Amino acid sequence: MSPLGRLPNFGALTLLGLVYCSQAGAAPSYQSINRSFSNGPNGSFDGMSVDINRDGIGDVSFKHVPAWGTGLPLFYSEESVIGTNGAVVAQVGAQPQSFAKADAIGPAEFVGPHLNWTAPGTFEAQINGFNGNPEFVNPDTSIGVRLMITGEPHYAWVRVRYIPGEFGRTWAVFNAYDTAWETTPNTPIRTPGVPEPAVLGWLTPTLLLLCRRQRRVLPA
Secondary structure (H helix, E strand, C coil), X not given: CCHHHHCCCHHHHHHHHHHHHCCCCCCEEEEEEEEECCXXXXXXXXXXXXXCCCCCCCCEEXXXXXXXXXXXXXXXXXXXXXXXXXXXXXXXXXXXXXXXXXXXXXXXXXXXXXXXXXXXXXXXXEEECCCXXXXXXXXXXXXXXXXXXXXXXXXXXXXXXXXXXECCCECCEEEEEEEEEECCCCCCEXXXXXXXXXXXXXXXXXXXXXXXXXXXXXXX
């Protein structure tokens, strides 16, 4: 989803700006995944659980289902993700849970309370396939995740990418690259990568103004 679409009003922009300017309390924890999901004939699927905060229990579960065929590579596959262990994933808008579309968080965007979230442990959010999100073909796109630890929200991301194949020649590819979670509760976390130039140019003057105002009101 476009980052501008996540800023419905100036209040949301102000929140993001203040978070952007004051990350002193942030303490993200990172880990590599580097997993390419396997493909096979006749709709065989591959799955993976990701333990984002490394407490021994999976937090999100991914499913990769190549399109049904005759053994030849097909260009299409279905990808989905669901939160487990009380975690939830960011979805586009307030869609019905049974038709949730995973939100494609772009590079250098914040994952935090301003996003829309699926209900815990109910339905999968579609990455590609029926009701999928075409923005996951872009590089440096992440799934937003909200963990609940001792009753407090911790925000996280999992960087993924869907690469369509070529009919009869190459399989569609789904990769999960890395993940990070914010160890400080109630603190947004920023996704990896460089923001889009148009978005950066639009936000920079406003963020500078917000930072300047914040420095005036904060005690020395």
